[in-house]
Amino acid sequence: MADAPKLEWEEGNVPFSSQFNDTYFSRAGGRDETSYVFLAGNKLTERFLGTEAFVIGELGFGTGLNFFVTLDAWLKTPHEHRCPLTFISYELYPLSAQDMQQALKSWPEFQPYLDDLLTCWPPKDGWNSYDVQGVTLKLAVGDANDLLPTCAESVDAWYLDGFNPSQNKALWEHALMEAVFCKTKQGGSFATYTAAGWVRRNLQDVGFTVRRLKGFGRKREMLVGTRD
Numbered sequence: 001m002a003d004a005p006k007l008e009w010e011e012g013n014v015p016f017s018s019q020f021n022d023t024y025f026s027r028a029g030g031r032d033e034t035s036y037v038f039l040a041g042n043k044l045t046e047r048f049l050g051t052e053a054f055v056i057g058e059l060g061f062g063t064g065l066n067f068f069v070t071l072d073a074w075l076k077t078p079h080e081h082r083c084p085l086t087f088i089s090y091e092l093y094p095l096s097a098q099d100m101q102q103a104l105k106s107w108p109e110f111q112p113y114l115d116d117l118l119t120c121w122p123p124k125d126g127w128n129s130y131d132v133q134g135v136t137l138k139l140a141v142g143d144a145n146d147l148l149p150t151c152a153e154s155v156d157a158w159y160l161d162g163f164n165p166s167q168n169k170a171l172w173e174h175a176l177m178e179a180v181f182c183k184t185k186q187g188g189s190f191a192t193y194t195a196a197g198w199v200r201r202n203l204q205d206v207g208f209t210v211r212r213l214k215g216f217g218r219k220r221e222m223l224v225g226t227r228d
Helices: 030-040 065-075 097-103 108-118 144-150 174-182 197-206
Strands: 007-010 014-017 054-059 085-091 126-132 135-141 155-160 184-192 209-214 221-226
Touching: 014 097, 030 065, 030 184, 054 065, 054 174, 065 085, 065 108, 065 135, 085 144, 097 108, 108 126, 126 144, 135 144, 144 174, 155 174, 174 184, 174 197, 197 209, 197 221
Parallel strands: 054 085, 054 155, 085 135, 155 184
Antiparallel strands: 007 014, 126 135, 184 221, 209 221
16 A cells, blocks of 8 residues: 655645655645646647547646646537547555545635545555546556556656655656656657756656746746657
8 A cells, every 4th residue: 555645734725745845736826837837838728629539647646636627628628629538647645535635625616526536535556547527547556667667558748747856856867757758659748847957858868859938936947848
């Protein structure tokens, strides 16, 4: 059974990991951060349209906020143009149902989605599959270095959302970025809130074309890239 995360709570129900010395989402607004960094960074609004199927990969499921923001955006896509969506996420320390409820209190609009997911919670170690409002969520519980190579799907867009690279180097190191690249479709993309130089170099070294963009909130820069 996966270990429980070491959580503290900041004002506004913002969860803080004492293990990784970082918050699970931005104090400036978690939903807005997800929309800016991951949805806009990967240009998902237009990419959801007119494709036969779409696969998103994520390093760090955390509170599930990225998944729920993405699910909400997908549900708002006109039904006749909406592509089937699979969301694959990797998490070493899954939150309890109670902690997820508390972390997402600021977004009551996501409660129906959360209720759907929590009917089958907690996840087991290894691969778990859920249907949440018509989206297939595949949650891999354990070390992403071990589990990512066992994933059968190729990914259209990545959310690289581990804790701060200075505190959680394992989710940003060269070998894992190489595995991410190998699982990315030609023309696929990634987005991440971080612009750390060594992370950027790792992403470039494995084959991604990387660009810096203006970061969210007080962050000066973020990174996006493609497999050309």
